[in-house]
Amino acid sequence: MSEQKRTVSIHVPVLARVEGEGALDLRIDDGAITQLRLRIFEPPRFFEKFLEGRHYTEIPDMVARICGICPVAYQVTAAQALEQLFGVELDPWARAMRRVFYCGEWIQSHSLHIHLLAAPDFFDCSSAIELAKIAPDEVRRGLRIQALGNELMELFGARSVHPVGVRIGGFHGAPPLARIREIREKLRAALPEAEALIRWAASIHVSQDDQAFVSVAMRHPVDYAIERGLIGVSDGLRIEADAFDAHFAEQHQAHSTALFSSYHGEPYLVGPLARLNLNHDRLPEQVKALLAETGLVLPSRNLFHSLVARAVEILLALHEALCLLDAYRVPDSPWVPVSPRAGIATGCTEAPRGLLWHRYEMDDDGRVVNARIVPPTSQNQARIEEDLRLSLLNFGLDRPDDALRLHCEKVIRNYDPCISCATHFLRMNVERG
Amino acid sequence: MNSAINNSIRPRVAVHKFSSCDGCQLALLNLGEDLLALAERVDLVHFAEAGPLDPDTDVDVAFVEGSVSTPEDIERIQHIRQHSRLLIPIGACATAGGIQALRNGADGAQWVAQIYSHPEAISSLAQSTPIASHVKVDFELWGCPVSGPQMLAVVNALLLGVAPRDNADKVCTECKRQGHACVMVSRGIACMGPVTRAGCGALCPGLGRDCYGCYGPAENANTDALAAQFASLGLAPRDIVQRFQSINSQAPVFLAAADKIRLRGDE
Numbered sequence: 001m002s003e004q005k006r007t008v009s010i011h012v013p014v015l016a017r018v019e020g021e022g023a024l025d026l027r028i029d030d031g032a033i034t035q036l037r038l039r040i041f042e043p044p045r046f047f048e049k050f051l052e053g054r055h056y057t058e059i060p061d062m063v064a065r066i067c068g069i070c071p072v073a074y075q076v077t078a079a080q081a082l083e084q085l086f087g088v089e090l091d092p093w094a095r096a097m098r099r100v101f102y103c104g105e106w107i108q109s110h111s112l113h114i115h116l117l118a119a120p121d122f123f124d125c126s127s128a129i130e131l132a133k134i135a136p137d138e139v140r141r142g143l144r145i146q147a148l149g150n151e152l153m154e155l156f157g158a159r160s161v162h163p164v165g166v167r168i169g170g171f172h173g174a175p176p177l178a179r180i181r182e183i184r185e186k187l188r189a190a191l192p193e194a195e196a197l198i199r200w201a202a203s204i205h206v207s208q209d210d211q212a213f214v215s216v217a218m219r220h221p222v223d224y225a226i227e228r229g230l231i232g233v234s235d236g237l238r239i240e241a242d243a244f245d246a247h248f249a250e251q252h253q254a255h256s257t258a259l260f261s262s263y264h265g266e267p268y269l270v271g272p273l274a275r276l277n278l279n280h281d282r283l284p285e286q287v288k289a290l291l292a293e294t295g296l297v298l299p300s301r302n303l304f305h306s307l308v309a310r311a312v313e314i315l316l317a318l319h320e321a322l323c324l325l326d327a328y329r330v331p332d333s334p335w336v337p338v339s340p341r342a343g344i345a346t347g348c349t350e351a352p353r354g355l356l357w358h359r360y361e362m363d364d365d366g367r368v369v370n371a372r373i374v375p376p377t378s379q380n381q382a383r384i385e386e387d388l389r390l391s392l393l394n395f396g397l398d399r400p401d402d403a404l405r406l407h408c409e410k411v412i413r414n415y416d417p418c419i420s421c422a423t424h425f426l427r428m429n430v431e432r433g
Numbered sequence: 434m435n436s437a438i439n440n441s442i443r444p445r446v447a448v449h450k451f452s453s454c455d456g457c458q459l460a461l462l463n464l465g466e467d468l469l470a471l472a473e474r475v476d477l478v479h480f481a482e483a484g485p486l487d488p489d490t491d492v493d494v495a496f497v498e499g500s501v502s503t504p505e506d507i508e509r510i511q512h513i514r515q516h517s518r519l520l521i522p523i524g525a526c527a528t529a530g531g532i533q534a535l536r537n538g539a540d541g542a543q544w545v546a547q548i549y550s551h552p553e554a555i556s557s558l559a560q561s562t563p564i565a566s567h568v569k570v571d572f573e574l575w576g577c578p579v580s581g582p583q584m585l586a587v588v589n590a591l592l593l594g595v596a597p598r599d600n601a602d603k604v605c606t607e608c609k610r611q612g613h614a615c616v617m618v619s620r621g622i623a624c625m626g627p628v629t630r631a632g633c634g635a636l637c638p639g640l641g642r643d644c645y646g647c648y649g650p651a652e653n654a655n656t657d658a659l660a661a662q663f664a665s666l667g668l669a670p671r672d673i674v675q676r677f678q679s680i681n682s683q684a685p686v687f688l689a690a691a692d693k694i695r696l697r698g699d700e
Contacts, residue, residue: 016486021450044557045452045502050535054675061645065532065680068456068578108463116462120484127484129472143465150463158636160463161456161578162647165640173640418455 006031006398010405016126017117017413024408026388028397036392038384038412048371056082056340056366060166063358063373067418068161069112072105072153073351074373075166076227077358081241081347082168085362088338093331094170096324097156101165102227102349103317104152108160109352110272110310110317111149113416114201115142118307121410122204138200141193145314148190152321155183170335180328187322194315195290201311202294206304207407211390213383214263215274215299218350224282224316225275227349232278233263234299242346244357250374260382261374267382270354271415272309273300287316303387303414310416340366351376353416377417384415444493444591447479449513451499451506452533452561456578457524458482458498464581471585474592494519494591496584500526500533502561514568521587522564525577529649530683532577534561537683563683572597575630577647577680583632600631601652604644607635616643623663625676628654628686649681656690670698 008028027035047066054062059078064071076098083090090098115138116128125131132139150160155175157163165171218225219232230238239247250259262268277299283291291298296308342364348357354376361369391411392404399407448458461468462483471477475494479487495517501510514520525531537560564570574583590597604626608615616622616638625646626638637644650656656677663673677691 016481017484045533045561046536047533049539050532055672058645058675058679061647062532062679065454065456065577068454068459071454071456112462116483125484129469129477129483132469139469140466143468146463147465158640159578159580159633161459164637164642167642172637172642 008397008401008404010401010408016409017120022412022417024388024412026392026404026408031397033389033392033397036385036388038381038388040381048373051360051368051371054368056086056168056338056362056368059360059368060168061162061164064162066373066375069109069418070105070351070353070356071162072102072157072166073349073356074358075163076102077347077349077351077356078360079166079168080227080349081345081358081360082362083338084347085343085345085360086168086338086340088169088336090170091331091333091336093174093329094334094336096327097171097174098166099227100321100324101153101156101163103321104149104155104160106149106226106317106352107314107321108146108149108153109416110314111142111146113352114197114307114310115139115146117416118413119204121406121413122206138197141197145190145193145197148186149317151183151186155179167335169338170333172334174331174334177328177330180325184322184325187318187325190318191315191322194311194318198290198294198308198311198315201308202296204307206302206307207391207395207410209302209304209391209394211301211303211387213301213386214266214268215277216263216268216270216355216379217275217278218348218355219278220282222282224279224320225350226317226320231348231355233268234274234278241348241357242344244346244348244359244374248374248379250378259378261379262382267386268379269303269383270376270379271306272313272352272354273303273306274354275350276300276309276312283312283316284319287312287319290315303391303411306414306416340364353377353418354379375418377415380415380417384412384417387411387414443474443476445478445491446475446588447488447490447492447495447513447517448477448481448483449479449488449495449497449499449509450481451497451510451526451564452502453499453524453526453531455482455498457527457576460523460579460581460584464585467581467585471588475588488513489516491516492518494521497522497527497564498524500530500561500563501567502533502558504558506558507567510564510567519571519591520564520568521572521574522570523574523576523579523584525575525647525649525680526561527564528573528575528684529681530561530563532680532682534683535678536561561683572599575649576632580633602631603627603651603654604629604631604633604635604638604648607631607633608638611635611639613638616641617662617666621666623666623668623672623676625659627662628656628659628690645679646676646687647680649684650686654686656686657693660690660694670694 010026023039025037060075063074063078120131153160157165215234218229220229250261280298345360357374359372395407587597617624622643624643626644629646630648630651632648674691677687
């Protein structure tokens, strides 16, 4: 039987080293892909439904539970959407500290992904525990950076998983100067570690791939956009959060409990590589210089560069947090008073895995009438399937089954899919009889 | 419980996930250096998020995150029970059904139809339920999320062959030990601390805000007295119900407290 006639059926029932439950089905008949599906079967949790009727003061604590790895993204996005609707002007202190808080989550999530989820693939290891035996210093450095990210989150949220510090109008409390001084020293000490991490990530041999895709990320006039900015697209579109629905659509397909998103009918990319593609000109000079040293050419059309992109964003986040904390002062009050009003609140931020968009309809008492949340992984879902197809063709369908499977898993992990997030928010098409 | 596990060899440990946010698994993944040390002391044979995959193997201890929310989940937890000497649910989803149990009592089928254009493809039970509703459990760790120190304490106890300690006291006790001013007495904030299980370290009152009950009910929780206190602080019955109906809505003590207020409202 020639390779061309080979029928391959690869079924990966549980994807390891991703957050949440997903699987992959691949079928190749006569040298052509006849079926390729990323199946997301994490059961739906119906967040959008049970948020209805809840008071705005509860929302940050409730939406955090969508994702244990990026709760800050959910809390901050919800808070900002509601603050805008309620006409709340945050104290500059609170605005700056929201960014620091968010940087902590980027550092934690990216370092966890690089070291515990993605890197083992490139060293023929099945886990970071195995990887630590052959690259002990690199893994330990990664775990230290991850711990520092957690510490930044704890500074404002008391704990890093489901932190309790965010309130509509600011934060519940402000850390004392002594703790800030302590963490500033740690951040300073971590900068060379993050620089070494970028060099290491860039030295890892990855597949060469070249695909055309649309990148979507927030864009800010000055900052590398994290918690504020317009929604930007690589074709030049710039829109406010409330215009999202005019350009982006979501659709349910039967093999997934997450919805598929499209931009003008096409798949698109969100996340670290999309951000770097759009915003590399906003990086601080030191980060730019190091990026140039790695030889990474931007915009990149190879998703395997996501690993380096995460490393670059770790350095950026450390740098940002340090700059903002260098100017730290204890505020008169960590929050401003809030009066609810009825209307539609929309907001978006850059979660570690990409654009996160929220919309709440609120009543006069400050209770949720309905809610809609579009997480990054469901936006990437169509792109992941498209990438798998193209990437497999480039890789060669005649390779052994194990090699095909590992390649597919590597491609999927480039997106750091958070399946828990993706299935917790599902678009509502309400038809009432 | 029979907590003696064979510690002459490394005990075999599995971490399973059901419907959840993955946050309790982070109690392990965020351990840093201690995670590498833990992997020396126990054999992590199944932990999908960390890499090892062997869901069907026999283990000494199975930690289970998440709630049971699909027909397949019921079969899977029974299978895990059969293959585990000790089974320990971790976190609010596994011990009380989690925040997603707020759907219990609502019309789940209608919700699916409102959200998905292919509702027939969605497998979901009407109720999100804790692990103990389906199989015998040997110990439970409450919390949303559980913490690294909580997890390590359980592992250490098992390695030493003693029963893990179960702190079912109230958040108030932790608050007092840490010297925080009571937010309810001093500022009139409706705090769940008097009925909520300790374990978090009184984080919320430490920030000057209300406890919202994420560790579930404490032992001997006087929910009647707390509901009366909330009413005297000016909370409407609906708001008092929502205080008890949040992260741990299906924990029997919180559910009963909410039902009692609802019933009174209907009279």
